[in-house]
Amino acid sequence: MDKxxxxxxxxxxxxxxxxxxxxxxxxxxxxxxxxxxDIVQKEIIPKIEVKSVSWGGSMTFxxxxxxxxxxDNPDLEVLDTFDKSITGDKNLELRRRSxxxxxxxxxxxxxxxxxxxxxxxxxxNRVAGITFGPKFVVILVGRNKIVPELDDxxxxxxxxxxxxNAMRLDKKTPCAETSFCQxxxxxxxxxxxxxxxxxxxxxxxxxxxLINEDMGL
Numbered sequence: 528m529d530k531x532x533x534x535x536x537x538x539x540x541x542x543x544x545x546x547x548x549x550x551x552x553x554x555x556x557x558x559x560x561x562x563x564x565d566i567v568q569k570e571i572i573p574k575i576e577v578k579s580v581s582w583g584g585s586m587t588f589x590x591x592x593x594x595x596x597x598x599d600n601p602d603l604e605v606l607d608t609f610d611k612s613i614t615g616d617k618n619l620e621l622r623r624r625s626x627x628x629x630x631x632x633x634x635x636x637x638x639x640x641x642x643x644x645x646x647x648x649x650x651x652n653r654v655a656g657i658t659f660g661p662k663f664v665v666i667l668v669g670r671n672k673i674v675p676e677l678d679d680x681x682x683x684x685x686x687x688x689x690x691x692n693a694m695r696l697d698k699k700t701p702c703a704e705t706s707f708c709q710x711x712x713x714x715x716x717x718x719x720x721x722x723x724x725x726x727x728x729x730x731x732x733x734x735x736x737l738i739n740e741d742m743g744l
Contacts, residue, residue: 556739575662581661630663633665636672637672639673665736698717
């Protein structure tokens with residue numbers, strides 16, 4: 528067989544797509560990060576007639592180039608929670624307002640082969656946006672986020688994604704030292720609010736873009 532690795536991932540992603548669609552998510556397949564950006568810009572946003580947009584923390588979102596493409600779009604009301612000039616209470620208020628936009632874009636910490644999204648947040652604005660508030664949600668997912676089932680997702684998040692994020696953000700947490708969750712009570716703990724999204728409600732509200740590349744944590 529030619530290109531066995533490519534064939535492997537195409538089959539894996541197709542299976543996850545079917546599982547997600549069975550749970551009422553609308554799913555798109557992208558070969559690359561650039562393809563994912565184009566799908567959001569050219570297919571999703573025009574179709575749902577977006578007027579306002581915001582986002583939750585996501586390395587995958589940044590890597591697709593969507594942030595740069597959208598943040599200065601004159602045709603959209605953009606609530607830019609990544610703007611470093613907006614700090615403290617003003618940024619927190621902006622995050623609250625971002626829960627009422629037409630479109631909320633973010634990533635996911637894990638997606639199971641049964642079609643479930645699993646996320647763990649520090650502040651909770653990202654999981655809140657996924658769960659309720661924005662009219663539509665786009666979830667950008669690299670293939671490295673795929674796990675068999677819920678227990679695997681939670682293990683992946685607590686013992687890989689969270690420690691690496693704590694290191695990346697220079698948080699003073701035990702996992703930043705040990706690489707594994709210590710169920711800490713430290714002030715800078717980033718693991719506070721879980722969201723397990725088994726189905727999209729209403730159907731199609733959450734749109735998942737599966738990307739055939741390793742992306743994010």
